[in-house]
Amino acid sequence: MISLKDISKKFSTKQGTIVAVDNVNLTIKQGEIFGIIGYSGAGKSTLIRLLNGLEKPTSGQIVVNDKEITSITEDKLRQVRQKVSMIFQHFNLLWSRTVAENIAFPLEIAGVPKEQRATRVKELIELVGLEGRGDYYPSQLSGGQKQRVGIARALANRPEVLLCDEATSALDPETTDSILDLLISINERLGLTIVLITHEMQVIQKICNRVAVMENGQVVEEGDVLEVFQNPKQPITKRFVSQVSENAQAQQTIQNLRELYPNGKLIKLVFVGDQTEQPILSRLIKQFDLEVNIVQGNVSHTKSGAYGTLILQIDGDALAIDKAILFINEQKVHTEVINND
Template sequence: MIVMKNISKIYSRGDKKVEALRSANLTVNQGEIFGIVGYSGAGKSTLLRCINMLERPTTGIVKIRDMEMTSLNDTQLQQARRKIGMIFQHFNLLSSSTVFMNVAAPLRLTNTPKKEIEKKVSELLNLVGLSEQASAYPSQLSGGQKQRVGIARSLANEPEILLCDEATSALDPETTDSILELLMAINRQLNLTIVLVTHEMNVIKKICDRVAVMEKGLIIEQGHVIDLFTRPQTPTAKKFISTIIDTQLPDKILEIVKNQSIPGLLARVGFVGDVGAAPLLANLSSQFHIQPNILYGNIIEVKNTICGSLIVNFIGQHDKILKVIRHLEKYGLQAEILLDVKQSEVITEKSFVERISV
């Protein structure tokens, strides 16, 4: 649906040049909700605005279906943008116009007949739950209602793509959830492709199918959201995940583990979906003569999928623990070795395997 290849964006500020995007590559599939997450200044909003050419890339290609957006002139772009809706953090409503008139504005610009406008606006206000506020003005609305007007307006020209630039950042948590529920409903009902920028992992967790993580103009990690939460690859992704899941073992418990006199390994065991980690662990004692001691755990829901991680102290011989880890992996669990308990040494699985293979 959307393909971005080697996108860079350089701004000139006096004698200085600022590289906002560096060789960004991204593919968004038809009908999915794709998230772009990063800290302030990472380049995520610039990348989003390159999709509809509100920011023209310095280099690179943007394609929507078979249309190369980067090759269009201003007139062609104006036509192409009608199929790309956009909503903003601060709503951008016309303060002197009613809710009805705000939603009707894009249709008036295309000279849509009055009867069609009335029918379309009524349908959209019903879709976003604002039929009774049609004659109200923006100053009379709550923040959530204003954003619903913005969403209705963005859908007026029946777009194929909806771009959301920090659309929930100005809203309280309860209102944010209601807006996210609305976006998911629109995605399902209209098969609308949604690309959203955010710095809030709760937004990514709740509605996104896939996600890209940005840092200093680079896309440093991307993939399915469930993979990001269960197997983050970069320090920045891990920091974002830690705002949702506390993956660090409390120091008090870690100190107790380090002081035990019997051999063992500390590991993080991750699971996704209906894989039951606890029953599998409970059966290890009789099967492998290993004692698994669950020290800490987190369970969350990522877009209707349950996932979580357990910090487990496997007490026993190292070669048997390695067999246990391979056994767990066969059942879809992911095990990451964190610490050699007896040596109080942080190790990797590679070094662990090399050690016991000698």
């Protein structure tokens, strides 16, 4: 569906050359929801603009729907863009137009007859859950409703790819969940490929099949969301995963326990899928003469299955602790000893 090969994008400034995207290789499958996560300045916004030809790469090749878009003519690029739509963080609606007129706008540009436009707009209003609001203006809508208009407008020309540029970061958590549920529904009902960029791991967790982590213009880690949650390799990925699996209170508790039990060990257990339902902790306490404190526990759900973390403080004989860790690993539960520094 989408292939990026050795893609780089450089910008020349008075201060010198900025490498926004640095030798990125990605393959995005048809019909999946693919997440690209990174902090500000990571290069993710530039990358998504490369996917619909709003930016041209300095080097490399981009293929979308079997069309190599890095060297085609402007006329052919416009045809490709009709099948690659985008929704934005701040909605980008036309404030002087009603909901229906905003949704109809790309159809007008494409020369679709008036009657066909009206039929399509009605379908889209129902699809995104805005029945009865076709005559409203954007100023009369909530943030979530505005984004629903943006989604409907992006779907007007029946695209095959939907690009989402921080589409929920301006919304409150409850509205974010409703928009993400809508995107999942659209993906399943229409078979639409969705590429979503964000700086929030909760968004990746809820909606994405696979994820690429960007830092300094590079993709530093990539994989199935559940696998990345289970075993993040790069420091930045671990930071993102901790947004979901840990909290500030747990971190303070960890620090306090390090001071109280300098000879004990803090162990992070990672459960995936059916492992989240196993009584690992009760077995551990029964089989080993150890003092076990639960620091923090959490179970999250991704599109690929459940993901759980449990942080334990274990105090006792060093050999017994090592045997306990070996026992946990034998249950196919990933363990990580949290450093005491």
